[in-house]
Amino acid sequence: MCNEFIPVSQVIAGRIKDMIFLEKKYMPNDRLPNEYDLSAQLGVSRTSLREAIKILAANGILTIKRGSGTFVSATTDNPNDPFGIAYLEDKKKLVRHWFEFRLILEPPNARLAANNGTDEEIKAISDSAVRIAQLIKEGRSIVEEDQLFHAAIATATHNDVIKLTMPSLEAAVSDAITTSTKIGTSNRSQENVLTYHTAIADFISLRDGDGAEIAMRYHIQRGLKDLGHC
Numbered sequence: 446m447c448n449e450f451i452p453v454s455q456v457i458a459g460r461i462k463d464m465i466f467l468e469k470k471y472m473p474n475d476r477l478p479n480e481y482d483l484s485a486q487l488g489v490s491r492t493s494l495r496e497a498i499k500i501l502a503a504n505g506i507l508t509i510k511r512g513s514g515t516f517v518s519a520t521t522d523n524p525n526d527p528f529g530i531a532y533l534e535d536k537k538k539l540v541r542h543w544f545e546f547r548l549i550l551e552p553p554n555a556r557l558a559a560n561n562g563t564d565e566e567i568k569a570i571s572d573s574a575v576r577i578a579q580l581i582k583e584g585r586s587i588v589e590e591d592q593l594f595h596a597a598i599a600t601a602t603h604n605d606v607i608k609l610t611m612p613s614l615e616a617a618v619s620d621a622i623t624t625s626t627k628i629g630t631s632n633r634s635q636e637n638v639l640t641y642h643t644a645i646a647d648f649i650s651l652r653d654g655d656g657a658e659i660a661m662r663y664h665i666q667r668g669l670k671d672l673g674h675c
Contacts, residue, residue, distance in 0.1 A: 454496035456616070457489050461501060465517055467536065467623055477507070477515045537672065540624045543617035544669045551614075551665060554598050554607060555657035559649045562601030567649055570597045574646040581635050592618045594642060598649070621668060633671040637664060 461477075464470040477483055484494045498515055501507040508518045558570065573594040580587045592615040599611050625634040641664035648656035 452496075453489065453493045454500060457487060457493055457497035458500045460487060461497060462506065463536075463620075463623055465506065467626075471517045473517050473519045475517045476513075477517070479514065536620070536624050540617075540620050541669065541672055543620055544665055544672065547614070547617055548662065548665045548669070550607075550610060551595065551598070552658045552662040554602055555645055555649065555661040556654035557604060557607070558598045558601035559652050559654040559657045561603040562649065566597065566601040570594065570601065571646045571650055573597055574642040577642055578639055581639060586622075587635075587638065588619050588622050591622060591638065598645075601649070621672075625671070630671050634668070637667045637671065640664075641667065 465472075471477060478486065480491050480494060484491045487494065498507055498509070502509050502515075505518055508516045510516060558567070562570070573590060577587050577590045577594060580590055595614050595618055596611050599607050599614060602608075622631075622634065625631045641660055644660040645657055645664065648654075648660055
């Protein structure tokens with residue numbers, strides 16, 4: 446959950462909002478898990494979670510009832526915006542910005558990984574691409590493995606500055622997958638992953654920096670294009 450560029454509490458608050466507005470895991474008036482369980486579920490400290498809950502309570506998304514727990518506010522189901530469309534539009538805008546950020550960063554990353562990665566690191570990239578394909582075939586979530594794939598490429602660059610961007614890359618991948626599911630573009634997203642992750646991994650395995658960079662650029666451009674179709 447750690448992010449080098451924005452406060453951890455804001456990242457956690459965003460994750461909880463996704464659970465409410467995108468994933469529909471918690472509905473208006475639902476009680477959130479207790480602090481201990483929710484912090485363990487999110488992989489964050491209880492102190493950071495408390496700060497995130499304060500942020501969401503201040504924005505009227507959560508209601509804290511002393512002695513009873515923390516609840517999704519009834520007013521979250523706004524009669525003027527019953528499906529959280531405003532939040533979804535903000536989320537799509539954020540995902541678009543994430544893609545634009547990745548378009549600048551990740552194609553050169555792929556080239557550097559092909560040039561600088563060790564045999565073991567390159568094998569890890571290829572193995573991850575295979576695991577993602579299997580997860581898609583089984584109808585299972587690819588969020589964590591997709592994050593690992595892109596993080597493995599960043600690691601293989603052997604560039605310490607690029608490694609600092611990994612928390613942001615992981616957040617970008619997670620946001621893209623979660624949002625594509627909600628807006629009905631998950632099939633296109635999976636086709637994109639199946640086509641280009643394999644190509645990226647193959648070019649990196651061949652130590653073909655040009656091919657790896659081009660394949661990564663097409664991968665991200667396809668994501669942007671699919672987002673625009675919704």
